[in-house]
Amino acid sequence: MHNPDRPVEVEVVERVEETPSIYTLHLRFTDPEVASGYRLLPGQYNMLYLYGVGEVPISIVSDPDHEGLLEHTIRSVGRVTEGMERLRVGDRMGLRGPYGRGWPLDKAEGRDVVIVTGGLGCAPVVSMIRYVLNRRERFGRLVILQGVKHTDDLIWRRQYERWQALPNTQVLLAADVGGPNWPFSVGKVTVLFNQADIDPDRSIVMLCGPEVMMKASIDRLLALNVPADSMWLSIERNMQCGIGHCGHCQVGPHFVCQDGPVFHYPALRPWLGVTGF
């Protein structure tokens, strides 16, 4: 059995420059035994360790069936993520995981899946989108609502366009500020709910992004009669240990690292948007 708490080594096998500050690393376990024992669920994350520099939690975007190969899309924001930017094919780093609770796959089977995401909160839902697309017959309609600040913040634009062309799939994009090359909507992600084709009884909604955006979206969804019980969200908190010891990531009684990052909305409702606890 793979022990998620034991750090193992991974090697960069491919590196994709998504934008000047966002990059995707494709990682392979150097120990084949680890590779074969490693199991993940969409929405989970790994603690990536840049040798001598530090550890950061990063969502896994690859499909669970993509054996032994992990994909992480990372935005450079500080010491560790900027250092990781220097990794090249062949370089190695440490990894422990997978950690946390992923999306409720069993509850999603047979239903329409509505994905609402803002800014770069996309990584945790990308794995879910891919999961659905790779097992299309097990799910109903797929609706993706994605909002970004600036038009060039949208990474994987080609991918969104490809998804848009698929049957039974609706992809809606919005940017706070439009531009000449932006054929999509302008405004907050909430403007998209007017165009979205959501059946409140058949849908399960998965949200990920800045908390104000998720809160606004939830209000719209409730107005559309989507039950609170059908909503799930992935949140982010600064965390250190990933295993519920340090308390950095606590949200009320919940540890984001272990009880999340994906939460059932009703469980998180009292704490969402509350500051200073």
Added chain:
Amino acid sequence: MKASARTQTTALERLNARENARPRVAVHKFSSCDGCQLAFINAGEALLELAQLVEIVHFAEAGPMDPEAAVDIAFVEGSISTPDEAERIQAVRANSRFLVSLGACATSGGLQALRNFNADGATGWTEAVYAQPEFIDSLDTATPVAEHVKVDLELWGCPVNARQVFQAVRQLLFGVEPVVDKDKLCVECKRQQHVCVLVAQGIPCMGPVTHTGCGALCPAFGRDCYACFGPAENPNTASLARRFDGLGLMPESVAQRFHFINSHAPAFRAEWLAWKERS
């Protein structure tokens, strides 16, 4: 920390601006016991790996010799205690983009800084030790590197350990600002669940004012910390000294606790002087 965050950024930027992906590294020795360099030499396989990651251009004890080479990262062991050393450190600084002081000698003057502030002066000591003192060319003081040139990163410890030096190298290789844990030793001691020798046995432990980094070695052996990692950030030395006094230590002994391996570090020096007055 002597070097401000601002100067660190500048040196780091200069380091990041290097053309060669494989940075050039030098290890220089000044007045010291060689113990800190051993953090590299004792690292075994890691040393060979390091030699792949960086180009070690000068490291006398390990072989490569090119003391005047321009380098990206210079590690400096030892304090400045002779006129020749005072000159040499200037050259090292001029030739290095990022300068790291390695251990207590380089960072605070180390044990030999006990010569500073002694009534006889180094001259008196020279006469006592050497038959022909006129041939001994020594400064009156042994001082930290940062009193002579700008230091970009200070590593405390007598000796520093492999974890500290390799962490610094890695961080610099990745182009990020190295961070040094500024906790007091007691924090680490608690984490390791050692029984506190100060509280349980009344042994005058320096842990509460000492920079973390050693892994709480002394308390693990049931003895007091003697502060070989130097003063922690904002150490409350006065309060600890009063506690030692309360434990029955003579003022002279209290003074000696601070007048040891890092005697030249300002926080320890002040406390030493205060208690020396009383003895």
Added chain:
Amino acid sequence: MTENRDIRIEVPVLARVEGEGALELSASEGRIDTLRLRIFEPPRYFEKFLEGRAPQEVLDIVARICGICPVAYQMTAVQALEQAFGVQASSHVMHLRRLMYCGEWLQSHALHVHLLALPDFLGFDNAIAMAGKHPDAVRRGLRLQRLGNDLIRLFGGRSVHPVGMRMGGFHRGPDPERAAAVLRELRSAMADAEALVAFTASLPLPDDEQEFVSVALRHDSEYAMYAGRIVSDRGLDLPVKDYLDHFRESHVPHSTALYAHLDGEPYLVGPLARLNLNHDRLSPPVRSALEATGLSLPSRNMFHSLIARAVEIHEVVSEAIRLLEAYRPEEPAHVPTTVQAGVGCGATEAPRGLLWHRYETDAAGRVLSARIVPPTAQNQARIEDDLKCSLEAFGLHNDDDALRLRGETVIRNYDPCISCATHFLKVRVQRR
């Protein structure tokens, strides 16, 4: 030829020894007139700042004389102070001390043989360069060295300036589980250690017989390390406290290192001196491995120091296994101690040779005066003698580079811990 020209080469050469030195020689008609090994060791005044210090502080201070052999300094100081205080360590403590000392010999010798000396004999500038061509030799050295460090860590948390020693014994004895792990490693290193003896003996070492006096401790039953009488191969046989009756340290103008003489003569301390005097005290497996090499003892070839170190590595690995197998933790790991006014002398065999300390203490056990004679000072005069003989035997007609290399190789034989100094040996040859 350059017979009538003054040649002066100033090149940094003394890499791979800890310290700073310069070699100056002037020669005429193939003979060396004067030779000086200048040592620029920044004075660190240890003997002065030991004054007024309590016993535990003494142990923590003397370690810092040398980062490569801190244990030797602590061992010698504890022995001297216990003598001053009339403390008698138990046999349990004596065994533990010997075990810890084995660790230091192992790490120091492994470092010297593989990282510092071998490049000379295999034709490399340094071990890092050598690692590419001889990875196995370098890795073997690193393994043995690490094992020595692990052994020291059992007693002091770290191998440089370990923290576990105290008057009467140790603050805490080795943790049994960790001790067992080190024992396993040592057992599997026996083969490495034995192979090393044969390997060093097979190297094409220069053939250079010289006259010299060997001095070392000698013990009734053990290969002397922590205890014994001071003996020489010229019949000297002294208790440790009488050292100063025959040995004198003096200060010469060209160096900051002190020179020691035995009844006015240079002498040798260190691995080869020890092997010459004490080879009959080696444990049986080591003695047979040594016999298999065909080396005849006593040896007059200083280059055999390399083999002597290998033999001692073999001995301490086997000795450490024996001591660890017999280890049963005892609490506390020290005998009760008191302090008193007194005088005590201590002598032990540091990896580089005889180390002698003397302390005078007051009634509170604080040091009134300290005297420390390190091995490097004792070998100083012998090194100059050796350089003179070896370079003449090598032939002064050789070009400067060759002379320099040979000079370095000769000096490195002594593993001079000039930290007890700093970096450059500048060679200055004057030929007339």
